[in-house]
Amino acid sequence: MSERSARRRADGIDDATTAPPPGADQLSEADAAYLAGLAPATPTAYHRQNPLTKATAATMATLGAFVLGGYVGPLAILVLGVVPGAIVAGLLGRLVRLAALISLPIAVSVALVSVFTRAGETVLFVIGPFDATLEGVDFAAQIIVRLFVIAMALGLFGLTTDPRALVVDLERRGVPPRVAFAAAATLETIPAMIERAQTIQAAQRARGLDTEGSLGARVRGVMPLVGPVILSSLTEVEERSLALEVRAFGRPGRRHLLWTLPDSGRQRLVRWLLVGLFLAVAVGRVSGSLPAPL
Amino acid sequence: MLAGRQPDNHEEEGGMSGSFIRVLIGVVAALAVIVLGLASVGALDPTVDPDTFLIAGSNQFALIVAIALLVGFVAYALVEYLQTRRLDSITRQFDTRTIVLIPIAIAINIVLGQTVGTALKMPVYMDSIGTILVGVLAGPIPGALTGLLANLIWTFVLSGTPFGSPYAWPFAIVAAEIGLLAGIFGYYGFFRSRPNTPTVPLVLGAAVAIGVLASLAYFGILPAYLKGALIGSDLATVEPFFIAIAVIIGIAVVLTAILLVVYLFLRRDLGVAYIVVGGAICGVVSALISAPISAVVFGGVTGSGTDILVASFQQAGADLQTAVLQQGLISDPIDKTLTYIVVFALLGTLSRRFTARFPQGERAVGTAEG
């Protein structure tokens, strides 16, 4: 994205925050307070940061962990960036548990695949056809550190940002309402579909379909599940879209949203600094002016 | 036909020349990325790798082309936004039905990808049914955007929930490619049912489908054994574990081929042959694009049943990149062919009245019954 377009977009945001939407002057103080109360709760200073700021921080931490590689870079991002944020947000313990839970299965895979199969000079021990090498352990550890840092950074974003807040903020910044709708609607669709899948699965178990046991049994158990779950969701599409159109969904142009989230010049500066820092690191790494990853 | 569909009364600002500039800038941006990409990975190595029978540079090249397409599209959208302050020419592709379908498609991807994919414990992912459905019914651009959005939402919007995955977004470009290809295949009628096909075309179709699968096996899978010294070398030195894996893969591929042919003749529907060809192509392209991403980002591991293949190929002596590519060339065509079959069967059960109301529905599935 070019600097110029980014600045233009930023200016657009300023218009939205400083110039009141038409008719807003007639809004009583009580109504304004009520509407502000509809926005998702933000209990701590970190929660209160604009969703885009938190998203930028998480993305740059993720990309930074990739580009830096090794141990020192990703761990520095974790200790200097993610952990302080999590402490401010008061959910360090919860975040560590979430990140561990998410990265554990893939970490186990990484450990098994890399430790035992990576060719190397120093063989540590041998199990059956597999020799564990020091190089394999090193490689696996690097990948696992990186995966954990990514899970922490994105988990912090997720735990401190209500998805509705992110979607509303993106729409205020010019993301088409249709895209915003698709993103926001996904939130509710997934639990609904899981519920539906479980209902159908329970019904089919009651009719004697097997979802455990041998591969053949599992395939036979899963296939009758897929169709009904998908079909029952799809049959709703027509009525849902008509109901939305009746609510003027297709109308082009901007909407005046009931609540928005505060942003500040300071936060914008922080965002650009984070992006700049990442770009500097990336250029440094590619050009070789940064030392090799440790 | 759709005489009453709303006329487009929101003429683009900027008109013809505006859209010409956008396309031009998009194409230039895409070409620039290809040139830059090739320069950074070194010139495309056209020599054929004797082990994999693939052009040595094809792996990175596919990823570069995919990124170039994405950058070109973003450049196009950016210019349109600067010109008109809106993204009309893109959002116009999304009617309300498609917009309502997208969240459901994403939910299908995630729910089936996480529950069915892991429940089956097979080296398939089954996480693109929704994306392919949107691509076929709504067109290549909505399909690509659904794939892209699905993975971004999976990571960013859902990251605080149990359904989130912080590792989904690097593969957003693969998901976009899957949706794009499904849209293109849909446009050319690959997903159209062709019931009561006479025997001769049916046999021809089966031959083509088997040919595609066989050449895939020959070029994509057989080299893995050769490289891994499983076949043609001293079997005594090879661990039984790897021989077992090789045999299992071989059986899986042959079984898939047999099942597809049986399905083809059972339904007497030439459409199945089209689907096999489309799914196989989609699988190969997906493997080419995702292998470098997977290798660089995750050390070639995804946490699913496919990891055992990567491990085997690496242990057998392949380097990481090659092992991941070989795994992809085995898993992805099987996965995508099965997914295409699921979508094809699904489209067959949906009423034509329903599918015909999507932007590309009538073209892709056929007209409504009388």
Next chain:
Amino acid sequence: MLSMRGVSYRYPGYARQVLQDLDLEIAPGDIVGLVGRNDAGKSTLCLVAAGLAPASIGGTLTGEVRVDGISTVGRPTHELAASVGLVFQDSNTQRSGVTATVFEEVALGSVNLGRSVAETVRRTRDAMATLRIEALADRDPARLSGGQAQLVAVASILAMGPRLLVLDEPTAQLDPEGTRLVGAALRDLAATGTALLIAEHKTDLLDGLCSRIIALDGGRIALDGPAASVLEDPALAAIGVESPARVRLARAATERGLTIPAGAFAR
């Protein structure tokens, strides 16, 4: 308000005309009931009246449909949304799924119309007051009873300020309690001066609510007149519509030689 002249309509890909040469006038403030068999064309008439057919669904419309004197032909649905509202059967599919409170859900249509925040808030409060659901404002719209959810759906259309509200079997998926709730709300709504067109097979609900009843049969208007006379018309049974309980009761009593004092069953 709404005027249809010689309207015929068929769905895309179908040869059959679902509506045939229909003439219909609805004046401001009219409360019109629409009855008929399941395939008589009630839902189709609702879709045509709200401008969804053919604008969103496709198909072929001949004849003339005017809303507030302006032809609907070629106009996208969102341009008609502020003039004609449409409520469907299923409150679940009408819920947007993107809002966390009933207040936001009711306000959605008004926000979509691009109205100012102050105007949206005023209209949202008015609509909820009319249907007496102010107490639900802060509830999660996904966790309401069927009747409450349907009232939220009606309110979200009402907040857009249409002068004609079309309801396609609004109580078909509700339990007796929900039906009673929606019925009472429709009475309140009728008092506000909004014109209503209510497709409904429960004639008991229409009895006493509507000033006029239209009976459809095979896509044509079979009966059209004051509610009392149409609902008591013996011809209703022939086109598959069950008369209200009080009419059937009075008829059964008369057949057995009992005399019912006039107005004994009147509502």
